[in-house]
Amino acid sequence: MALRETRSGLCLEIHMTHSASVHSQPYGFLSDGRAVQQFVFRNKSGLEMRAIEYGCVVTHLFVPDSLGVMADVVLGFERLEDYEKRSPFFGAVVGRFANRIAGGRFSLDGHTHQLATNNSPGGRPCALHGGLRGFSEALWAGHVVDGAYGEGVEFRLVSPDGDEGYPGRVEIKVTYWLTDDNAWRIDYEASCDKATPLNLTQHAFFNLAGEGNGDILAHELTLCSEHFTPVDEGLIPTGETRSVRGTALDFTTSQAIGARIHANEEQLLLGRGYDHNFVLDHSSGQLAKAATVFDPTSRRVLEVLTTEPGLQVYTGNFLDGTLSGKSGGIYGQRSGLCLETQHFPDSPNQPTFPNTILRPGALFQSSTVYQFGTQ
Numbered sequence: 001m002a003l004r005e006t007r008s009g010l011c012l013e014i015h016m017t018h019s020a021s022v023h024s025q026p027y028g029f030l031s032d033g034r035a036v037q038q039f040v041f042r043n044k045s046g047l048e049m050r051a052i053e054y055g056c057v058v059t060h061l062f063v064p065d066s067l068g069v070m071a072d073v074v075l076g077f078e079r080l081e082d083y084e085k086r087s088p089f090f091g092a093v094v095g096r097f098a099n100r101i102a103g104g105r106f107s108l109d110g111h112t113h114q115l116a117t118n119n120s121p122g123g124r125p126c127a128l129h130g131g132l133r134g135f136s137e138a139l140w141a142g143h144v145v146d147g148a149y150g151e152g153v154e155f156r157l158v159s160p161d162g163d164e165g166y167p168g169r170v171e172i173k174v175t176y177w178l179t180d181d182n183a184w185r186i187d188y189e190a191s192c193d194k195a196t197p198l199n200l201t202q203h204a205f206f207n208l209a210g211e212g213n214g215d216i217l218a219h220e221l222t223l224c225s226e227h228f229t230p231v232d233e234g235l236i237p238t239g240e241t242r243s244v245r246g247t248a249l250d251f252t253t254s255q256a257i258g259a260r261i262h263a264n265e266e267q268l269l270l271g272r273g274y275d276h277n278f279v280l281d282h283s284s285g286q287l288a289k290a291a292t293v294f295d296p297t298s299r300r301v302l303e304v305l306t307t308e309p310g311l312q313v314y315t316g317n318f319l320d321g322t323l324s325g326k327s328g329g330i331y332g333q334r335s336g337l338c339l340e341t342q343h344f345p346d347s348p349n350q351p352t353f354p355n356t357i358l359r360p361g362a363l364f365q366s367s368t369v370y371q372f373g374t375q
Contacts, residue, residue, distance in 0.1 A: 021041075022152070022178075023039070025037070025040065030084060036139065038050055039052075041151075043180045046064065048060065048070075049184060051091075053139055053140050053142045054137075056142075056176075058202075059076045061073050063208075066300075071298065072210060075091075077325065088319070089129060089203040090204075092135075092202075093174055093203070094203050095159075095199065095201075096130050096164065096166050096197070097197050097199045099342060100346055101126060101197075101346055101348060106348035106349055108196075109195060113167060121233070123233075124232075127164075127165075138159075140174070153176050156173050159171075161193070166196050168195065169192065169194070171191050172200070182372045188367070193360055195359045197356050199342055200364075202340065205337065205338055206337050206338070206339065208298055208302060210327075211329070212327040212335075215332065215333070216334055216337045217256065217258025218256055219257050220254045220293070221257050221292070222251055222252070222292040223278055223290070224280055224281045224288070224289050225278035225280055226281060227241050227242060227243055228242060228277060229345070236346050241279060244278075249274070257334075261274065272318070273333075274313045280308070287307050288305060289303060290306050291339055292304075293337065293339070299375050301373045301375050302339075302372055303369075303371040304369070306368040307366050307368070308341040310341070311341055312339075313338070315334055316331075316335050317333060319331050320333060321333070341368040
């Protein structure tokens with residue numbers, strides 16, 4: 001069943017499938033005057049997710065605890081201008097290439113491409129999450145769709161040839177679903193007219209105790225990963241794949257995030273905590289479990305499934321207390337946990353890493369599921 005109503009030029013859409021609903025509403029205006037819509041998802045269990053066209057940002061995600069009490073479990077802001085001016089990628093889709101490319105430079109088919117460098121850990125410049133204005137700062141076109149998972153929202157974007165220095169025109173489609181079994185599913189698709197690196201991810205900062213409610217150090221993390229890609233002082237992979245065994249990066253069994261985060265190990269010192277790509281144990285292209293997170297206070301559980309070969313675990317190391325969130329709480333260091341499903345960082349410069357080059361005639365497809373429950 002679908003109902004569409006138009007009032008004074010504003011379109012309110014409600015699509016009913018399997019007891020769930022999605023509706024759109026005005027969210028605000030960007031500094032250049034462009035209007036931004038927000039989409040509100042609700043399922044039959046009472047979960048509510050809100051996402052906006054700017055950056056495909058998920059602004060709110062209300063999830064019940066073991067007693068049925070709802071809390072917003074993603075960091076973010078109330079105002080659009082805060083996302084536009086000072087957001088550290090809260091809740092956004094990032095690209096054209098998620099994570100870092102060393103020196104903002106890569107060679108492809110005999111040509112060297114120079115990207116904007118917008119990050120310099122350890123004094124070594126790199127291109128981070130797409131550049132100065134990546135996909136997280138683009139205004140996507142969103143609309144409600146019906147599909148195999150009920151209703152969802154499809155966001156579309158065209159990245160022109162030369163965008164931030166990347167070759168080729170790329171057409172991207174990202175679809176969000178909120179299913180009745182309490183999963184947030186993301187499906188990515190992209191095509192191009194010239195060969196180009198492509199690596200897309202979602203950059204939500206999770207706090208299962210509720211955003212603004214302290215840090216995530218007591219959260220217990222399990223990863224389906226026996227190996228990680230160590231980094232140098234610029235947080236760029238060295239090209240090596242190293243076993244997690246015997247290191248503070250071993251989450252093959254459940255460990256509190258804070259238990260070893262201050263260990264005197266080179267990799268943790270370089271990243272100021274966990275900011276590493278973990279090599280997932282499953283075959284790339286198959287949807288399989290990557291991680292489980294458990295908050296012992298609320299007893300909320302988050303399981304991450306993905307078709308991607310890697311997972312960047314980032315513990316909010318560079319949050320410094322200068323940002324306040326939706327509830328008015330200060331976002332200090334470790335206030336949120338990012339679980340970014342991805343191909344590996346700096347892959348265009350690392351021939352042994354899984355391929356990230358999309359070519360004309362090929363279709364990029366990827367899926368990630370964030371499944372919520374309680375224990």
